[in-house]
Amino acid sequence: MGMNMSEKILARHAGLDSVEAGQLITCKLDMVLANDITAPPAIKEFEKIGGNVFDPAKIALVPDHFTPNKDMKTAELTKIVRDFAREQKIVHYFEVGHDAGIEHVILPEQGLVGPGMLTIGADSHTCTYGAVNGFSTGVGTTDLAVALATGEAWFKVPSAIQVVLRGQKPKDVGGKDVILTLIGMIGVDGALYQTLEFTGEGVASLGMDDRFTIANMAIEAGAKNGIFPFDDKTRVYLEERIKDYEPVSSDADAKYARTVEIDLSALRPVVAFPHLPGNTKRVMDIKEPIPIQQVVLGSCTNGRIEDLAAAAEIFANHKVHPDVRCIVIPGSQRVYLDAMARGYIRTFVKAGCAVSTPTCGPCMGGHMGILTKGERCVSTTNRNFVGRMGHIESEIYLAGPQVAAASAILGRIAEPKEVE
Amino acid sequence: MKAEGKVWRYGDNVDTDVIIPARYLNSFDPKELASHCMVDIDETFAKEVKAGDIMVGGKNFGCGSSREHAPIAIKASGVPVVVAASFARIFYRNGINIGLPLLEIGDDVEKIKANDVLRIDTSEGTIEDLTTGDTFKAHPLPGFVQDIAKAGGLIPYIKAKKK
Numbered sequence: 001m002g003m004n005m006s007e008k009i010l011a012r013h014a015g016l017d018s019v020e021a022g023q024l025i026t027c028k029l030d031m032v033l034a035n036d037i038t039a040p041p042a043i044k045e046f047e048k049i050g051g052n053v054f055d056p057a058k059i060a061l062v063p064d065h066f067t068p069n070k071d072m073k074t075a076e077l078t079k080i081v082r083d084f085a086r087e088q089k090i091v092h093y094f095e096v097g098h099d100a101g102i103e104h105v106i107l108p109e110q111g112l113v114g115p116g117m118l119t120i121g122a123d124s125h126t127c128t129y130g131a132v133n134g135f136s137t138g139v140g141t142t143d144l145a146v147a148l149a150t151g152e153a154w155f156k157v158p159s160a161i162q163v164v165l166r167g168q169k170p171k172d173v174g175g176k177d178v179i180l181t182l183i184g185m186i187g188v189d190g191a192l193y194q195t196l197e198f199t200g201e202g203v204a205s206l207g208m209d210d211r212f213t214i215a216n217m218a219i220e221a222g223a224k225n226g227i228f229p230f231d232d233k234t235r236v237y238l239e240e241r242i243k244d245y246e247p248v249s250s251d252a253d254a255k256y257a258r259t260v261e262i263d264l265s266a267l268r269p270v271v272a273f274p275h276l277p278g279n280t281k282r283v284m285d286i287k288e289p290i291p292i293q294q295v296v297l298g299s300c301t302n303g304r305i306e307d308l309a310a311a312a313e314i315f316a317n318h319k320v321h322p323d324v325r326c327i328v329i330p331g332s333q334r335v336y337l338d339a340m341a342r343g344y345i346r347t348f349v350k351a352g353c354a355v356s357t358p359t360c361g362p363c364m365g366g367h368m369g370i371l372t373k374g375e376r377c378v379s380t381t382n383r384n385f386v387g388r389m390g391h392i393e394s395e396i397y398l399a400g401p402q403v404a405a406a407s408a409i410l411g412r413i414a415e416p417k418e419v420e
Numbered sequence: 421m422k423a424e425g426k427v428w429r430y431g432d433n434v435d436t437d438v439i440i441p442a443r444y445l446n447s448f449d450p451k452e453l454a455s456h457c458m459v460d461i462d463e464t465f466a467k468e469v470k471a472g473d474i475m476v477g478g479k480n481f482g483c484g485s486s487r488e489h490a491p492i493a494i495k496a497s498g499v500p501v502v503v504a505a506s507f508a509r510i511f512y513r514n515g516i517n518i519g520l521p522l523l524e525i526g527d528d529v530e531k532i533k534a535n536d537v538l539r540i541d542t543s544e545g546t547i548e549d550l551t552t553g554d555t556f557k558a559h560p561l562p563g564f565v566q567d568i569a570k571a572g573g574l575i576p577y578i579k580a581k582k583k
Contacts, residue, residue, distance in 0.1 A: 024563045041448040041488065048575050049582075066446065073446035124486040124510055140488035140514035142574045150578070156562065188433055189480035193509050222480060224509055276433060364442040364485065383484060385437040387460040 002251025004160045005227050006195045009135040009248055013118045021159035021255070029058065031113055031136075032147045033121030035103055036063035038140075040080040042122055045145035053088045054151030060092040060112055060121075061085050062103040065360045067096045070367040101332025101358035104128040104216060104300035109334055111241030115230050116248050120144070120153050125300050125382065127218045130227035131211035133234055133247050137225045158224045159257040160195040161186075165202030167265030172416040174310060175210030176302060176380065176400030179217040180270045182262060184280025192222035194257065197250065199229060202264045208237045209306035213400075216301045217382050220277040269415050271378070272398035275386045283403060283415045290397070294377040295326040295408040296389075297401055298356075299363045302380035303331025305338050307401040312344035314405035314419055320352035321411030327369045329356045353408070365389050371396075378407040421521065421542045423500040424550075425472035428465060429534035430458075432478035436490040436511065439482065445489055450496035457493040471498030474538050478504060478529060482511025488518065495520045501540050503547060503558075505529040516565060519573035523547065523558035531556075543570075 003011065003018060011019040013027035034042055039061055046053075053059055061081050066074035085093035092112060094100035099110070104125050107113045115133035119126060124138035139153065147153050163182060183190070196218045198211075206214070211228050218226025228234070230247035238245070271286075273279040297303075297311055308330065320326045328348045330336035336358060339345050348355050361368030363381040371377055371394035379389070384396035399407070402416040409419050437460070444456040458465040475494060481504035482490060491514045494502060501521045505528075515522040521542040532538070536551035545558035561569055571577035 022562075024565070037442075037445050037487065037489075041492075044448070045575055049578060065442075071446065077446065122486055122488075124484065126486075138486040138510050140486050140491075140510060140517060142488060142517035143513060146574055146578055154564070156565075188483060189506065189508070192480065192506060219484075219510075222483060222508055364437070366442060383435075383437065385435045385484060387441050388437050392460045 001255060002253035004197055004250040004254040004256070005248045006135050006160060006197065006225060007157060009116055009118055010155060010157055012116065019157045021157050023157045024154065025157060026152055026154050027118055029120055029147055029151050029153060030117040031058055031060060031119040032144065033060045033062065033103060033107065033119065033123065033126060034144050035065050035123055036067060036078045036081055037065045038122030038144060040077050042141040042144040042148065043080060043084045045142055046148045049145065049149045051149065053148050056089045057091045058151065059090050059148060060107060061090055062094045062100065062106065063096060064102045065364065066366050067359055068357065099333055101335065102300045102303055102360055105303055105331030105335065108132055108212065109332055114238060114242040114245040115234065116246040120147055124219045125216050127223065127225045128212055128216040128300060130215035130218065130225050131208065132238065133228060133230040135225055135227065138219060158193055158195045160197050161191050162256040162259045163196055163198045164200040164259060164261045165198060166200055166261060166263045167202055168205040169264040169267060172269055172402055173267045174400040174402060175206060175213035177267050177270050178262065178264065179214045180272050180277065180280045180398060181267060183217065183221045183278045186221055186260060188220060188276050188278040189222040191218065194223055196221065196223045196226040198226065203229060204231060205264065207306055208233055209304040212304060213301055217277065220382060269400065269403045271403060271413055272384055274384050274395040277382065277384060277398055283413060286413060290376065290413045291411060292324060292376045292378050292407055292413065294369060294371060294375060295324060295404050296362050296369055296377060296379040296381060297326065297404050298329030298331060299360065299381040300331065301382045302401050303329060303335065305335050307380065308335065308339045308344050311401040311405040312347045314402060314416055315347050315351040318351055318409045318419060320408050323411050324408050326353040326408040327356060327362065328353045329361055330358055332358050362389050378404050378413060380404050421500065422540065423472060423474065424537065424539045425474045427532060427534055427536045427538060428469065428473055428475050429532065430477045433480045433483055434477045435484035436482055436487050437484055439490040440487065440493040445487060448489060450492050453489050453493035454496035457497050466497065469497045469499065473499055474540065475499050475502045476504065476529060476532050477502065479506050481507050483508035486510045488514045491515045491518055491520045501542055503529060503532065516569055517574040521569065525556045525558050528556045
């Protein structure tokens, strides 16, 4: 029996010739990740086991959620991470500023994750690295603590859903529209405990940043991971980032629990209505105008250079609507510099956007744009749960960068083509 | 472990952002977390929950963020076990890892109502609704995951293995 991509990576790291769905295995890890919220309790648990970390070069610690620290308590959390990184000589500790940013933007960007690699992270969006043909998944702090000590984790091999992408996406549609459409189709628990494996000729039309967005939100369908095949675009992206890697591809007779098809050419821009990422609706189907007060452009989902490029193109020669605050957050220092070199930052500031240093910020209601009662936000982030960005009576509409930019300009949820 | 207590009943897709909102993640002290548990969908829970009370949810309980603060907040509230139709996977792992038993019973969960009194044997996976007389059987934990649960969580399990 053939294996799919995820099974091949898991088998390789378990030292087995083959694995199948449902099997319990213990795997060696290539990269272990935590942030300023999840690392401190993991460090406390790690200390119960004692000793040194398994490999200081295979751990990434990224204070990105409440940073630059918003108050004394969060400064204390980051200090716990910083002190631990120094004491354990962690190679990949990312201090605010420097060459840092949001964890799931910087790990692929700096070649710390790649094809065929197995990563766990104490953050649910760790599944992002499936975009570069790796197996990666989120865990909690106890799993993380044990991984720091042993370099291993247990897994139940997930069954797989094959998502076949057909055709070419229209220009005003991006990775966010693809993943929100999929979650709308299968539901927020549609892939519970499973793998989402993206395949089909439509994959080739998706840029790497589209793929990062799609893999990033696999968790929003309940999936353990999302994974893309390795192709020319992956190879080009990885040049000068990572040297040694071993891509995986699915066997022709690999087993899938089911297959879902999406015709990319038929997609239109979508938003996910409050309070679930699966409440997807095409913007063109919205009958009554939905006025908004805030737009957030950034996050581990949509804070990469192509996301900013798509938004900047729409903002050129336009102003943010007088009733709207538009907050733009480049996902990393490198993205920030790149956006500056390409003139996007100037475009954003001239349009009236507030441009912030890289941070998770408002996405999970940390800081940098918290909503009060009755406010509505169009956000390129990943969750629109009750109270996620502030008051429990505020509303988040999830969208891609193009819809976010168009909505910021028009002061209501809008399609990119509505901006003249 | 055996438990008997009153049901706090919630619906489908209870996410970790409502179990413990991110604005309280500037602490990882279990008591502090418990004092804000469920506040965004149920202000009464943290105030009125009694040790031994049981939390019951619908499908996909614990979806969203990987924050282990969520099962910790529930456990520190005095809730000894959570019953649901299904659990989101990271929450499920976290529950097992910190020694908070999670029982999955599928659609049967719809028969359990708020304020029912349940009697649960987590090692047998049996649930008795003393209010209605219904009994349910939870899906068993697979393989060595059972050993982790029996050890009281992943850290005690790993420490015992090291010895």
